[in-house]
Amino acid sequence: NAGVTQTPKFQVLKTGQSMTLQCAQDMNHNSMYWYRQDPGMGLRLIYYSASEGTTDKGEVPNGYNVSRLNKREFSLRLESAAPSQTSVYFCATSQGYGYTFGSGTRLTVV
Amino acid sequence: GDSVTQMEGPVTLSEEAFLTINCTYTATGYPSLFWYVQYPGEGLQLLLKATKADDKGSNKGFEATYRKETTSFHLEKGSVQVSDSAVYFCALSMKTSYDKVIFGPGTSLSVIP
Numbered sequence: 693n694a695g696v697t698q699t700p701k702f703q704v705l706k707t708g709q710s711m712t713l714q715c716a717q718d719m720n721h722n723s724m725y726w727y728r729q730d731p732g733m734g735l736r737l738i739y740y741s742a743s744e745g746t747t748d749k750g751e752v753p754n755g756y757n758v759s760r761l762n763k764r765e766f767s768l769r770l771e772s773a774a775p776s777q778t779s780v781y782f783c784a785t786s787q788g789y790g791y792t793f794g795s796g797t798r799l800t801v802v
Numbered sequence: 803g804d805s806v807t808q809m810e811g812p813v814t815l816s817e818e819a820f821l822t823i824n825c826t827y828t829a830t831g832y833p834s835l836f837w838y839v840q841y842p843g844e845g846l847q848l849l850l851k852a853t854k855a856d857d858k859g860s861n862k863g864f865e866a867t868y869r870k871e872t873t874s875f876h877l878e879k880g881s882v883q884v885s886d887s888a889v890y891f892c893a894l895s896m897k898t899s900y901d902k903v904i905f906g907p908g909t910s911l912s913v914i915p
Contacts, residue, residue, distance in 0.1 A: 696845075723901050734891075734905055734907040734908055735905045786901040787901075789834050789851060789853060789895055789901070790836060791846070791901070793846045796844070796845050
């Protein structure tokens with residue numbers, strides 16, 4: 693039972709490059725989330741998807757786009773990466789109370 | 803707005819010491835309360851939860867009681883181990899159009915032998 697799988701685990705980008713972070717869950721949960729975690733800032737919600745076919749902005753959506761491809765998959769895209777987007781990105785799912793998190797993607801933008 | 807406040811870290815304890823990490827919250831309505839733990843290099847894991855006032859959540863020797871009168875959810879463990887070294891996040895959940903969760907800033911715990 694894999695739970696929530698994120699790929700890649702590590703990535704280095706140059707400023708202006710684009711990339712997509714992938715998240716897949718096998719828990720049959722309706723809701724999925726993307727967070728970023730930065731030192732001293734805690735966890736901040738970027739986007740969420742309450743159910744398949746819907747997405748909404750969270751606290752810090754600027755510079756990101758998302759796609760809820762189906763119930764299992766929720767991807768996060770950086771169209772033109774900036775150094776301020778250097779962070780650890782976590783995908784999470786929920787159905788009811790409590791989140792299940794993936795192991796994270798550590799992204800560095802140089 | 804809704805928020806969670808935790809005691810500042812880092813916290814350093816000797817093995818077998820008693821642990822308390824304070825957490826208070828502000829919320830409209832009646833949230834569910836959680837503690838999550840993050841080990842180095844990993845994602846957050848749900849440690850315990852309580853869904854209504856006076857409930858006690860417990861797991862792996864950790865406990866926390868939902869105190870509505872003091873809006874608190876303090877985490878305790880009677881005897882910590884080196885393997886408990888991690889960052890602990892208090893969080894609340896409000897049922898809106900989605901499972902909205904607000905996290906505290908996290909408290910880093912180091913347990914030394």
